[in-house]
Amino acid sequence: MSESSMIRPHATTAHHTSLGVDNRKLGVWAFIGSETLFFATLITTYFVFAPVNRARPDFQDPREFLDIELTTVLASILLASSLTMVLALSASKRGDRRWFTTWLLATVGLGLAFIGGQVYEFNHLYHEGLTLSSSLFGTTFFVLTGFHGTHVAIGVIWLLSVFFKVRTYPNSPENAMDVEIAGLYWHFVDLVWVAIFVLVYLI
Amino acid sequence: MAIAERTAGTVSPPSVSVRPGWAGWLSTTDHKRIGIMYLVSAFVFFLIGGIEALLMRIQLGVPDNTFLTPDVYNQMFTMHGTTMIFLGLMPLNVGLGNYIVPLMIGARDMAFPRLNALSIWLFIFGGLMLYVSFFVGGAPNVGWFAYAPLTQKQFAPTAGVDYWIIGIGLTGVASIAGALNFIVTILNMRAPGMTLNRMPLFVWMQLVVAFILIFAFPVLTVATIQLLFDRHFGTRFFLPNLGGDAVLWQHLFWFFGHPEVYILILPTMGIISEVLPTFSRKPIFGYAFVAYSGVAIGFLGFLVWAHHMFAVGLGPLANAFFGAASFLIAVPTGVKIFNWLATMWQGSLNLTTSMLYAIGFISMFIIGGISGITLASPPINVQQTDSYYVVAHMHYVLFGGAIQGIFAGVFYWFPKMTGRMLNERLGKWQFWLMLISFNLTFFPMHLSGNEGMPRRIYTYEAEMGWNLWNLISTIGALLLAVAFLLFLWNVLTSIRRGPIAPADPWDGATLEWAVSSPPPVYNFAVTPRVRSRRPLWDKKYPHLHEANGSHGAPAGRLAGPLDDGFEPETSAAMEPIHLPSPTYAPLIVSVGIMILGFGIIYLGDFGLIAASAMLVGLLIMATGILSWVRISHVDSPYQAH
Ligand code: HEM
Ligand SMILES: [Cu+2]
Numbered sequence: 001m002s003e004s005s006m007i008r009p010h011a012t013t014a015h016h017t018s019l020g021v022d023n024r025k026l027g028v029w030a031f032i033g034s035e036t037l038f039f040a041t042l043i044t045t046y047f048v049f050a051p052v053n054r055a056r057p058d059f060q061d062p063r064e065f066l067d068i069e070l071t072t073v074l075a076s077i078l079l080a081s082s083l084t085m086v087l088a089l090s091a092s093k094r095g096d097r098r099w100f101t102t103w104l105l106a107t108v109g110l111g112l113a114f115i116g117g118q119v120y121e122f123n124h125l126y127h128e129g130l131t132l133s134s135s136l137f138g139t140t141f142f143v144l145t146g147f148h149g150t151h152v153a154i155g156v157i158w159l160l161s162v163f164f165k166v167r168t169y170p171n172s173p174e175n176a177m178d179v180e181i182a183g184l185y186w187h188f189v190d191l192v193w194v195a196i197f198v199l200v201y202l203i
Numbered sequence: 204m205a206i207a208e209r210t211a212g213t214v215s216p217p218s219v220s221v222r223p224g225w226a227g228w229l230s231t232t233d234h235k236r237i238g239i240m241y242l243v244s245a246f247v248f249f250l251i252g253g254i255e256a257l258l259m260r261i262q263l264g265v266p267d268n269t270f271l272t273p274d275v276y277n278q279m280f281t282m283h284g285t286t287m288i289f290l291g292l293m294p295l296n297v298g299l300g301n302y303i304v305p306l307m308i309g310a311r312d313m314a315f316p317r318l319n320a321l322s323i324w325l326f327i328f329g330g331l332m333l334y335v336s337f338f339v340g341g342a343p344n345v346g347w348f349a350y351a352p353l354t355q356k357q358f359a360p361t362a363g364v365d366y367w368i369i370g371i372g373l374t375g376v377a378s379i380a381g382a383l384n385f386i387v388t389i390l391n392m393r394a395p396g397m398t399l400n401r402m403p404l405f406v407w408m409q410l411v412v413a414f415i416l417i418f419a420f421p422v423l424t425v426a427t428i429q430l431l432f433d434r435h436f437g438t439r440f441f442l443p444n445l446g447g448d449a450v451l452w453q454h455l456f457w458f459f460g461h462p463e464v465y466i467l468i469l470p471t472m473g474i475i476s477e478v479l480p481t482f483s484r485k486p487i488f489g490y491a492f493v494a495y496s497g498v499a500i501g502f503l504g505f506l507v508w509a510h511h512m513f514a515v516g517l518g519p520l521a522n523a524f525f526g527a528a529s530f531l532i533a534v535p536t537g538v539k540i541f542n543w544l545a546t547m548w549q550g551s552l553n554l555t556t557s558m559l560y561a562i563g564f565i566s567m568f569i570i571g572g573i574s575g576i577t578l579a580s581p582p583i584n585v586q587q588t589d590s591y592y593v594v595a596h597m598h599y600v601l602f603g604g605a606i607q608g609i610f611a612g613v614f615y616w617f618p619k620m621t622g623r624m625l626n627e628r629l630g631k632w633q634f635w636l637m638l639i640s641f642n643l644t645f646f647p648m649h650l651s652g653n654e655g656m657p658r659r660i661y662t663y664e665a666e667m668g669w670n671l672w673n674l675i676s677t678i679g680a681l682l683l684a685v686a687f688l689l690f691l692w693n694v695l696t697s698i699r700r701g702p703i704a705p706a707d708p709w710d711g712a713t714l715e716w717a718v719s720s721p722p723p724v725y726n727f728a729v730t731p732r733v734r735s736r737r738p739l740w741d742k743k744y745p746h747l748h749e750a751n752g753s754h755g756a757p758a759g760r761l762a763g764p765l766d767d768g769f770e771p772e773t774s775a776a777m778e779p780i781h782l783p784s785p786t787y788a789p790l791i792v793s794v795g796i797m798i799l800g801f802g803i804i805y806l807g808d809f810g811l812i813a814a815s816a817m818l819v820g821l822l823i824m825a826t827g828i829l830s831w832v833r834i835s836h837v838d839s840p841y842q843a844h
Contacts, residue, residue: 017391023314027387030417034379038421056446133437136446
């Protein structure tokens with residue numbers, strides 16, 4: 001059993017690959033490259049408007065609204081989820097179902113906690129008078145962090161579907177690769193949060 | 204040929220049986236069928252875009268015309284530009300690539316057949332959505348570049364712009380999905396021995412284009428999302444009166460838009476690089492230069508976007524930088540042209556229709572390149588921008604260049620795809636008619652443009668002195684339409700009654716000519732092993748291979764008569780061939796996404812109904828994804844053993 005859940009690129013891939021990398025892994029890497037441009041554009045927009053916002057009559061000062069303590073907690077949650085993701089992957093490579101389940105569900109839980117925290121934050125900001133249309137800051141901030149949150153939500157769905165697939169077909173040798181590429185995406189989303197956290201909240 | 208005709212005793216059927224008739228097309232995952240679906244649907248859109256162009260040209264044929272109202276004219280040029288670029292040219296390239304690339308690299312299919320199917324459906328639905336706008340209050344009327352703030356609700360109150368956003372969005376997702384597929388297929392599924400340096404140039408260019416796509420399209424996606432939010436959810440990205448920035452739209456749009464023109468032209472440069480050597484009976488001159496200059500163009504393409512914005516007032520420094528960077532692109536482009544000419548030089552030219560189109564491509568592309576040089580120079584640009592001179596330049600590149608290149612490719616590969624030959628005589632008539640009428644249509648626009656005729660005007664006064672040029676243009680456009688009808692006629696008749704095509708009608712050099720026409724579903728019964736850049740020529744003419752041994756084959760491993768271009772790999776021959784099962788999952792997912800799109804368009808105005816539509820869309824999408832996961836599991840090679 002443990003043998004069949006390990007990655008054996010040459011034995012399990014019916015067709016050899018020219019680069020020696022699994023097709024799906026290569027595809028996800030390229031996809032991540034594409035997503036990088038997506039977030040780079042959103043972050044750039046945020047920075048283009050930061051000085052304009054400051055000069056406007058309806059200026060809303062980011063420092064007044066952003067709660068560093070809350071987002072530090074959220075950032076730690078996501079960083080922790082990257083760690084649990086790594087542990088889930090290594091458990092799946094070992095063929096250790098129990099720990100795989102534990103770590104993967106922990107990752108999902110942390111992801112949900114992050115989304116919960118963001119919902120709380122958005123709600124709070126809304127009551128403070130910061131909305132999509134209240135100022136340039138509101139416009140750029142909500143669109144940037146909102147799309148990041150959407151990516152986290154998609155990541156949670158992705159992880160859950162991997163979880164159920166592995167449970168349904170526990171002996172499929174594809175499992176480790178399924179986990180690995182979901183993990184790649186998850187780490188990417190975490191990394192984007194680190195960038196947003198540093199660039200938007202800290203600076 | 205020998206290989207294709209060998210029986211493939213080792214093919215195992217897909218786990219789910221292939222469905223006959225329409226169902227077979229709706230559920231297909233075969234790259235060849237998907238390629239044909241791309242080509243056919245793109246050609247239909249292309250014809251629609253052509254009709255829009257004709258309507259415009261009829262309106263402009265004489266001064267003070269009232270054939271079209273100003274608003275309809277605005278819809279026409281917007282839909283014409285959008286259609287030609289997103290629904291015509293780009294997918295025509297994707298269609299050819301989808302069909303030919305796996306064959307050229309010796310692969311059985313694309314890396315992700317189901318993703319490939321998703322891509323074609325999203326493209327078709329995206330195009331249809333764009334055209335639905337005509338029936339629900341008016342098509343978009345803001346130009347294919349949708350400049351802010353004209354696209355805001357107060358200036359464009361109908362849902363046209365929203366359909367534009369969602370339609371472009373769907374085709375954008377389709378393009379990114381397709382590009383990921385090309386990248387993985389080309390990098391990872393080459394036949395043994397086919398190193399990057401032995402890859403056909405068409406494959407090279409498709410690879411470069413795929414990389415441009417995945418980096419350029421997300422920027423457009425973000426820009427259109429921001430626009431959608433501006434229109435419906437109260438944001439102010441592009442609203443200058445609220446602090447937003449209309450020029451930001453231009454930056455984002457052209458950061459995508461300039462690379463987009465390379466997305467349109469590079470694949471056709473790849474086609475030319477296949478067609479010219481075949482019909483000159485010579486290897487391409489300077490293979491490495493052609494390949495790497497394509498990479499250079501792809502890279503530089505991301506640095507020059509603001510040459511579309513010289514008139515915006517970015518300042519002399521920025522203008523100088525972007526002007527200079529634009530000139531830089533002329534270098535790799537010139538290298539390519541030089542290599543093509545050198546390939547033909549002293550070759551024994553075989554002037555088939557395909558070859559004629561390739562030569563037509565080069566000559567028209569040179570004219571388009573020269574008119575581009577003046578445009579890339581900021582001081583002259585300020586004079587010529589938004590005049591018909593730009594329209595002339597653009598069409599020399601996109602039509603004289605890209606479309607003629609596509610015709611070269613279609614005439615070249617039609618026998619491979621259909622098993623029938625196109626009528627060469629009709630093809631040549633079409634070529635000459637098209638070349639002449641193309642120049643009749645677009646050359647005068649240089650002149651009317653320099654005499655001050657602005658683009659995007661629905662009519663002009665007789666005293667302006669542009670009458671003659673416009674009349675000639677309109678007559679040219681009508682003749683162009685005849686050329687297209689000739690082509691349509693040629694295809695429809697040849698597909699039934701054309702002479703049966705042999706596997707290798709043009710004496711080709713690349714692997715696609717080694718299999719029957721049309722190829723079997725599994726492409727290659729036995730995985731070929733490649734020893735040079737021209738595996739099939741090496742097999743057919745071993746002495747030629749020895750004479751040219753330095754091209755691609757490492758010294759000391761020259762193929763002899765017994766050790767020819769591609770020998771079957773014995774170990775691979777023993778493995779059963781898995782074909783992906785047909786499935787409706789990608790179609791279902793796309794339907795879900797489309798319904799989701801309709802919901803988004805109306806979310807601002809009809810909240811509850813739209814939200815329920817979105818929910819329904821999501822549910823359909825989820826159902827599709829579930830059956831996708833199931834079939835991909837059933838299909839996995841580990842199950843089949
Ligand atoms: C059938 C032959 C064609 C004719 C007669 C034609 C005619 C025209 C005309 C008259 C305009 C100017 C509209 C205006 O500025 O008022 C135009 C714009 C345009 N055309 Fe074509 N065209 C043809 C083919 C193509 C092709 C093959 C492409 C590209 C693949 C293309 C892409 C465009 C674009 C992008 C615009 C700009 C639209 C805009 O200003 O929003 N056209 N065309
Ligand atoms: Cu450009």
